[in-house]
Amino acid sequence: MTESNDVLIVGGSIAGVRTAEGLRRHGFDGRVTILEAGPDLPYDRPALSKQVLAAGHSTESVMLRTQADLDKARIELRRGCRAAGLDLDAGTVRLAGGGTLAYSNLVIATGAAPRRLATAPAGAGVHYLRTLADAERLREAIDGPVRVVVVGGGFIGSEVAAAAAARSASVTVVEPYAFPLSRVLGDLVGKRLARLHESQGVQLVLGRSVSAIGADRAGGQRVVLDDGTTLGCEAVVVGIGAVPATDWLAGSGLDVADGVVCDEFCRASAPGVFAVGDVARWPNPLFAEAMRVEHWTNAVEQAGVVAWNIAHPDRPRPYAPVPYVWSDQYGSRLQIVGRPRPSDDVRVVLDDDGFVALYVRDHELVGAFGLNAPSQVLALRRALAARTRLDGITL
Template sequence: MSIENFVVVGASLAGLRAIEAARKAGYAGAITLIGAEDHLPYDRPPLSKAFLEPGTELVDIPFFRAEDTLRDELGVDLVLGYPATGLDTDARVVRVGEREVPYDVLIIATGSTPRVIPGTEGLDGVHALRTLDDAIAVREALIGGARTVVIGAGFIGSEVASGAKKRGVEVTVLEALPTPLVRATGEAMGQAIASLHERNGTTLRCGTGVSSLEGDGRVERVVLSDGSVVDADLVVVGIGVVPATEWLVGSGISVDNGVVCDETLWTGVPGVYAAGDVANWLNPVFGERQRMENWTAAAEQGAAAARNALDPKNAKPYGTVPYFWSDWYDVRIQFVGSPDADEVVVVDGDPDVGGRWVALYRRGDRLIGALTVNGQSVIMKYRVMISRGKSWEEALEFARARTAKVAAVS
C-alpha cells in the first residue's frame, strides 16, 4: 500500500522525532501533526528544573523547532490547540472535533495526563506541572514568594521543591507513602534520595495523606489525614500520571496501562504505532512489558515507530535500557535499568554522608540497574553493561576496579 498521509497525534518529543525520522527515511508525502495544546512541540524536562529557578524570568521557552521549520522545511500541517477526540481504524481517520483527518500511517504519541485531587478543579493556586502553561503559572507564583506545598515526593515534585528553595520560598513536600520513590528507585534507595530534602532545609512529611485543599476561591491551606494543616498560597500536585488514551475508546486499539504494542511498537492494527509515555511495549532487552515516562525513551521510540510504520516488512524491535535523570538542589540523580531487584548494594560513596554515591541492583545473577548521585562519569558505563547482560559479579568487579583506580589517583 502506498503511504500518502502520515499522521502524528501528540505534539510531543516522541511526535516530533517521528516526523523527523519519517523525512530522514525519505518519506515525501503529507504529514499532519495534531496537538491538544496551542504550543509547538517543546522540551518538558526543563520546565520543572531550570525554568523554575532564580534568574530564569527571561529564559526563552524551550521549543524544539520554530514554526517555519516545521511547516516549510519538514512540510508539516500543524493542527494545534485541538485534541484528537476519536479514532476510526476501519475508515482510517482521526477525529478532531467535527473534523476527520485521514491517515495511512498513524503514530500515537499523546503522552500522559497528570492525576488530580478531586474537588480542586475550581480552586486557584493549585497546579500540576505537565505543560508549559503549568510551568509558567508555577514560576509566577514562586517569583511572588508563594508559600508552597508540593503533594508527592516523586521526581517532578522534588524538582519543584528544589526550585522553590533556591528562590528562598517556604516549601513543604507531602508524601502519602512511608518511603518516597519506591516505584522509580526501589524502597532501599528511596529514603536515601529523599534525605536530600532534609539536607537542603526542605520540610518532607511522609506517611500522611491529604484530606482536602481549602480556600475561598483560592487555595489557602492543605488539610492532612492526621488532622494537621499546612498553610499554602501555591499547591503543586505531583501524584503521578496516566496514559492519555481516552480518545481511543471504541477504536479497537488495545489499551492496558497505555497503548499495548509489540516489540516493534506496532499496536496490532494496520498502520498504527505508538511511542513515548503512552506506549506499553515489549522491551526485548528485559523480555518484559514496560511503559516509560522519560525523555530518552520518548525520543528513541518516536523515531523507531516512524521507521517501522513506513517499512513494516522490515520492522526492527526497539529495545533499550531505561534511563532517566533528575536535578535537585545542586545534585544530579541518574538511574538506568530496572528497580525491580533482589538486592541493592552501594558500591561507591555513602548515602548517609551525601556527596557522590553509586548503588547497583541485582536480579538473579545479573546486573539489572544502577543509581548514581553525582555519578555522571560512570552511569552510562553501567547502562552498557546492563544492555550486554553482564553478570552481577562482573559489575561488582568493575566497581571495585574503578574505586581502586580513583583512590590511587587521589
C-alpha cells in the same frame, strides 16, 4: 471531503516531532502531518520543572523547534487541533473542532496527563504541572517568600520543591511512602534522597497522604493530612504521577490497557497504527516485560524505531532499550537506568563525591541509581544493554 495523509501523528511534543523528523531521516517522502491539541510550538517538558521555574528564564529557551525547522523538514504541524475519535475501519481520525483526516499510517503520540487528586481540582492556589502555561502560572505563585506544599515526593514533586526552595519559598513535601522515590528505588536510596531535601531546608512529611485541600479565609490554602494535621500555604503543587492520554480512543476498538498496547515493533492492535512515547506500552525484549515508560529519552529512542518501522515495513526493528531517566534537584543530578524495584537486592558500590547503587535480582543486574555519577551510570547502561554478568562490571 476527507483530507488524506501518508502519516498522521497525533501529539506534537517530543515523541511526535522526533517521529516525523525520523521519517525524513529514513528517506520517507510522503505527507506527514502532526495534530497538536495545545497552542504552542513543541517545547521541552523536562525544562518546565527546572529552568522555567527558576528566576529569569525565557520561553524561547525551552522551545524544541521553530516553525522554520518544521517547514524545512516538510512537517505540517496543526496547533490547537485535538483528535476526538478514531475510526479504524475507515482509517480516519475525528477532530474535536469538526471534520476528519484520513491516514495510511497513524502514530499515537498523545503522551500523558497529570493524575488528579479527587479532592483538589486545579484552580486558584492548586497547581498541576504538565504544560508551559502550567509552569508559568506556578512560577508566578512561588515568587517570593511564600509557603508551598508539594503533594508527592516523586520526580516532579521533588524538582518543584527544589526550584521553589531556590526561590526562597518555605517548602513542605507530603509523601505517602517512607521516603521520596522509595516506591521506585526502595528505602536505602530513598533515605539518601530525603537527606538531600532536608539539607536544603525542605521539610518532609513522610508516610502521610492528603485527605482534603481547601481555601482558607485569608485567601490561602489548607492541606489536611490523613492524621488530621493541617498545613497552611499559599500554593499547593500536586505531583502524583500521570495517566496515558487515551480517552480519545475510547470505543475505537484499539487495544488500550494503561496505554496503547503494542507489539515489540511498536505496532498497535490495528494495521498501520503505531504508538510512541509516554502513551505506548510494549513488550521490551531486553527485559521480557511489557512496559510503559514516561521519560524523555524513551520518547526520543522509541520515535527513531517507529519512524524506521513505518519507512521500512518489510524490515521492522524491535524496540529493546535500557530505560533511562535523569532528574535535577538542588544542583545534583539523579539518574536511573534499567528496571529497579524496591524488592531488589540493592548494593551501594560508590559512596564518595558521587553515589551509585546497583539493583540485583536473581544474581543479575537489572538497574542502577546514580547521584552525581554520570560516567558510572553511562557504563551501567551499557552493561545492562550487553547483559553483562555482575562479576564482569567495573566502574
